[in-house]
Amino acid sequence: MQRMAEVRPAVRSAKNVPLLLLARRELQLVGDRRRAAGAQAYMKSVMPYHGVTTPLLRAICKKIFAHLELPSRRVWREHVLSLWRRAKFREERYVAIELTGHKLAKPFQTPAEIPLYEEIIVSGAWWDYVDAAASQRVGPILRDYPAPMKKKMLEWSKSENMWKRRTSIICQLGFKQQTDLDLLYACIEPSLPSREFFLRKAIGWALRQYAWTDPVEVKRYVRRNRDRLSGLSYREALKNV
Numbered sequence: 701m702q703r704m705a706e707v708r709p710a711v712r713s714a715k716n717v718p719l720l721l722l723a724r725r726e727l728q729l730v731g732d733r734r735r736a737a738g739a740q741a742y743m744k745s746v747m748p749y750h751g752v753t754t755p756l757l758r759a760i761c762k763k764i765f766a767h768l769e770l771p772s773r774r775v776w777r778e779h780v781l782s783l784w785r786r787a788k789f790r791e792e793r794y795v796a797i798e799l800t801g802h803k804l805a806k807p808f809q810t811p812a813e814i815p816l817y818e819e820i821i822v823s824g825a826w827w828d829y830v831d832a833a834a835s836q837r838v839g840p841i842l843r844d845y846p847a848p849m850k851k852k853m854l855e856w857s858k859s860e861n862m863w864k865r866r867t868s869i870i871c872q873l874g875f876k877q878q879t880d881l882d883l884l885y886a887c888i889e890p891s892l893p894s895r896e897f898f899l900r901k902a903i904g905w906a907l908r909q910y911a912w913t914d915p916v917e918v919k920r921y922v923r924r925n926r927d928r929l930s931g932l933s934y935r936e937a938l939k940n941v
Contacts, residue, residue: 857887904936
């Protein structure tokens with residue numbers, strides 16, 4: 701059984717250890733082989749797992765990031781890409797995503813970093829990576845830089861890459877009253893005919909989330925587009941209405 705107490709204090713030499721190797725060592729120390737096998741099967745992942753729970757992984761990140769210096773955008777990006785590209789276990793890529801949201805990286809969250817998140821989304825190509833990048837990273841940049849980001853999300857909504865389409869649809873999940881409905885509907889539109897499960901699910905999820913803010917509008921949209929929405933999207937959209 702994994703316990704938070706198992707995250708041991710950082711050793712003094714950690715400062716000289718590459719971040720990826722430090723993360724791998726800490727994850728290996730608390731990994732659970734049975735959990736790892738189950739997680740790999742559930743996620744249909746080619747990349748193996750260490751078998752670390754989410755709370756424990758975040759505790760590890762807090763520890764290994766504690767003395768991390770991020771003096772520039774370049775240094776931060778290099779750390780993130782080293783973790784992402786050289787990972788051998790799936791949780792090591794989760795560490796990369798956690799690092800993208802480090803408090804010291806807040807000034808770096810601009811449209812200039814969309815290529816970084818695009819790499820994570822396209823090469824990750826699965827919902828655990830994509831959904832975190834979409835809602836927690838791309839979304840806030842959209843909120844802070846609406847003009848260039850609206851253009852980018854509209855472009856992604858028509859992409860041949862399914863995960864970029866999904867990102868454009870779900871990037872506003874936490875926006876509530878700030879949701880740009882015109883943008884949401886425009887990003888949904890190109891994927892309405894799609895038979896892809898992850899796009900149909902994304903459409904329903906985005907509509908369901910906004911229904912907490914304006915159920916009348918979501919019901920209106922669903923009625924108007926009933927013949928074009930998949931059964932999955934329709935059910936998901938109205939689940940909480």
